[in-house]
Amino acid sequence: MYGKGLRSLSIVTVAAMALALSLVFFYAPLEAEQGFLQKIFYIHVPLAIIALCGFVVGALFAIAHLRTRDSSWDMRSYVTIHMSLIFAVGALITGSIWAKGSWGHWWVWNEPTLVSFLIVFLLYATYQPLRFAIEDPERQSRYASVFAITAGAFVPMNFIAVRLSTAYLHPRVLGGTSNLPGSMRLTFMVSLAAVTLLFVTMCKYELTAKHTRAQVRALRRRLVGEDGSPARRGRTAVPAVGTQAAGRSGL
Amino acid sequence: MSAVLVLAEVPALPLNEAGKYVAAAYIVLVIIILIYVSIMAIRLSRIERELGELLELSGAPKPEPEPAALAAHQESTPA
């Protein structure tokens, strides 16, 4: 049952998001250097951090898949990576907006977070085409898991390398998260928590939807017989999901 | 008291340049969520339709048919 607990989770998410947004706009003080523009920090950085963690979690799920050969782990890996990719796009867009506001350019190369994000995005953008290019579902899941693990290990490595390459050339454009005054740190933490909850909720939502779809299909097959259901989807990048209660703990 | 004074000085809305960018960034977040909501809505309506069909099928009287009628019924079921 993937959907168990989804309702309470989403309520908590809404509350956290409301609290975070209120703190950002009503509580956090204006920053000395960047003024009001700095408020983007509270949405851009959490999106970035959660996306990166999501990729790593996707790799962990992939490890579980390769060990247990249970396809529900592959499904979780797929959904997590997919959602992280969306959040990564959000991080890139908000980062770009921030750069435009700060420097007048839509892109800056001397902000290491943004740059390593671009590389990670380009890498994970190949995840779906890779899946789509392999027809056999079992092989697709297996190869996708190998890719997810490799890419997951790549994320921190890439971060280090890009950081090193920009560190000694220019000062950080968009500022880091260290040396934050207390009120800003609180706001940041709450925003981080809110975005985390949002991510988890959306992933759970997605898993539940896919599972439901599979259950409907199974029901149709049972009622109408094998010829009643449409031919097995042709080529698809989406992993097959079992119809038994695969998600024991929900997510 | 000083907090109130500070609030009194802050303009109603920062309509300078920075405000637009901040708004744009947060709007991106909203759009992402809304796009996802609409995708889910489409999926939900599709599931509803399919379940409706299946309900009809299962609620239909148990066919006592001659084989021909049964075959004809299954033919007409959308595949």
Add this chain to the structure above:
Amino acid sequence: MRRTVGALLRKELLVELRTFESVPGMSLFAVTTFVVFHFALNRSSVEGDLAAGILWVTLLFAAILGANRLFVADADQGGFDGFLLAPVDRSAMMVAKVLTMLAYLVVLELVAVPAFAILLLGPPLGPALPQLIAVLALGDIGIAVIGTLVGALAVQTRARDLLGPLLALPLLVPIVIGGARATAPLLAFSHAGGVPARWLLTLGLYDLIFGLIAYALFDFLLED
């Protein structure tokens, strides 16, 4: 294990020597690319950052060309099946392929680096050569590991020629960063000391991490 690797390596090198599929193409590609760069950049001599960049980008793309072809014969002609039937450690294939790729890269560089020095490079190469070799060696290991892993991934897909480079390029960015930054002071007119250790460490760390990961994961790609 060592015997298996040795046997596989011999086979790979023999095939390459008989068919000349990969290495001549890679080397020719590199030299041609230098010519293209001359016209594209409108420069007769480059040094420092620019030289390092041109060298590494060319090597990278030539390597990807070679990596693409690494598993094609095995996939198309049943080499995988034959290997799976043999009672040997499956990771031996990975080690053998990495060593093969490494051999290709060494030959490639034996051609490309002198060509680069002759065609485009401003400063003399002599004094910096030992350090350059060290940097290239570290970079080569990383390229070989990633090339093997991605080659194995891509060969079983439909769009293997496209997917291979697409997967490999982002993964190889840290190598490019480390390699180019390390090489830049070596190719400058003013030899400002040697290579900063930072980049050698980055390359070494990358090689280690991805070598281990590829070794652990390769089995899963071979099963049927």
